[in-house]
Amino acid sequence: MWCQRLAWLLRGRPGSTGHRWPWLPRGPGPILAVPARCHPTAPASPCCAWQLHRDHLELRYGSTVMRLDFVWLRDHCRSASCYNAKTNQRSLDTASVDLAIQPQAVRVDETTLFLTWPDGHVTRYGLEWLARNSYEGQKQQVMHPRILWNAEIYQQAQVPSIDCRSFLETDEGLKEFLQSFLLYGIAFVENxxxxxxxxxxxxxxxxxxxxxxxxxxxxxxxxxxxxxxxxxxxxxxxxxxxxxxxxxxxxxxxxxxxxxxxxxxxxxxxxxxxxxxxxxxxxxxxxxxxxxxxxxxxxxxxxxxxxxxxxxxxxxxxxxxxxxxxxxx
CATH class of the missing domain: 3.60.130.10 (Clavaminate synthase-like)
Structure with missing residues (x-):
């Protein structure tokens, strides 16, 4: 619920989501852009388009438009050398990331974003993962679906109480209790x-x-x-x-x-x-x-x-x- 969407200046030239981006300019001018149009690459894939800017990548995936800062993209790399998948912890030293970092090459296919960094390291992101974990994706997500109630609504819902033995001894009893608690904020155990x-x-x-x-x-x-x-x-x-x-x-x-x-x-x-x-x-x-x-x-x-x-x-x-x-x- 924080991170208001920024207004971005879109400048560049059209291209195709399947084309590899050439070596990026090092000068003071803005990094030129790729697709201004959507080119769906598979019938079941959401429409994808992307555009490069000086310090971030703008990516449209389906209905989600994401601003992905280059520092964020480097820091969140999920490669084996940067992230320990067994512990779900970062291995990369965040302080070692150059705040002015820019990718040297960018490519997007129907499911994945590829970025090549100045040291040759390659970062891969699933587009679905980016849509879920970007700031814009988080803004669209509800952390805890719930049912708001007053006396009339709660009485009509007829939420059942859970028997103590079922609650203590079965996963189904615990699940039923937790579902009531997460939806309504209250739950009851009997006996x-x-x-x-x-x-x-x-x-x-x-x-x-x-x-x-x-x-x-x-x-x-x-x-x-x-x-x-x-x-x-x-x-x-x-x-x-x-x-x-x-x-x-x-x-x-x-x-x-x-x-x-x-x-x-x-x-x-x-x-x-x-x-x-x-x-x-x-x-x-x-x-x-x-x-x-x-x-x-x-x-x-x-x-x-x-x-x-x-x-x-x-x-x-x-x-x-x-x-x-x-x-x-």
């Missing part, structure tokens, strides 16, 4: 033994458990000595948790172990649905909430608990390359 230990076993099935100032697993009960409304019998209205962490919790697991008396209902709200409405009805307010950092604090100074935590960040956190919302403080 969990009401103990802290069994709750911890369930949580570990999802992910590692994060250490916090409260511990890894902790109890909530009516105990105002903690100096926190969450430990009282008072109702808690809509709110977000751990906003004062540098990185707020991504998943929280709640399990009612024992309940006596009346009340205790859980209120759940889809903050992403609310944010989407703000974006549609008052985009300037959405921008304000997404850009202005706020200081979030938690102060606990009761008994043996002395904590003062501060987290700084906007209420709405969005990916800068496509403005997709990913976190609400």
């Amino acid at each position: 969990v033994t009401p103990t802290k230990e069994d709750t911890e076993t369930l949580a570990k099935r999802i992910s590692i458990i994060r250490e916090t100032i409260y511990g890894r697993m902790w109890y909530f009960t009516s105990d105002f000595s903690r100096g926190d409304t969450a430990y009282t019998k008072l109702a808690l209205d809509r709110h977000t948790d751990t906003t004062y962490f540098q990185e707020p919790c991504g998943i929280q697991v709640f399990h009612c172990l024992k309940h006596e008396g009346t009340g205790g209902r859980t209120l759940l709200v889809d903050g992403f649905h609310a944010a989407e409405r703000v974006l549609r009805q008052a985009p300037e307010h959405f921008e304000l909430l997404a850009k202005v950092p706020l200081k979030h604090e938690y102060v606990e100074n009761v008994g043996g608990c002395h904590n003062h935590m501060i987290g700084v960040g906007p209420v709405l956190n969005v990916y800068p390359w496509n403005n997709e919302l990913y976190l609400i403080r």
